[in-house]
Amino acid sequence: MTVEKTYVIKGEPENEWLLVDANGQNIGRLATQIASYLLGKHKPSFTPGVKMGDFVVVINADHLAISPKKLMSKMYYRHSGYPSGLRKTTLKDMMQTYPERVIKYAVWGMIPHNRHGRALMKRLKVYAGNSHPHAAQNPRKVN
Secondary structure, three states: OOOOOOOOOOOOOOOOEEEEEOOOOEHHHHHHHHHHHHHOOOOOOOOOOOOOOOEEEEEOHHHOEOOHHHHHHOEEEEEOOOOOOEEEEEHHHHHHHOHHHHHHHHHHOOOOOOHHHHHHHOOEEEOOOOOOOOHHHOOEEEO
16 A cells, blocks of 8 residues: 655745856756756755746857767757658757757756656756846846
């Protein structure tokens, strides 16, 4: 017999906007930090399965620190659903065309793959350059 646990949060979940600069950072360490902010694990009132996390804005996604060996060996796969529809792309090609997707795919691998995780991914905003359209939300810069 198993007992299901019910989590009840105390108070109202408060969300804030965080600004993360990806310039010169390692992709894996950056993704774990972002996933923690999205899930809300950095807050003392963390409750599993509840949207306690913050909105995260990532800038300078095209200036990640990636080793040359990983640029050529890391592959991204997608399938069209048809026979022989498997397509693969190297990390180098992905960084040249869509550097935002590299961070999104890394963060997606570190959060739950269910409807809660999909809702959390909508709170992640990634931009290749230094500018972003979320200045009105007054994001707080984190290290």
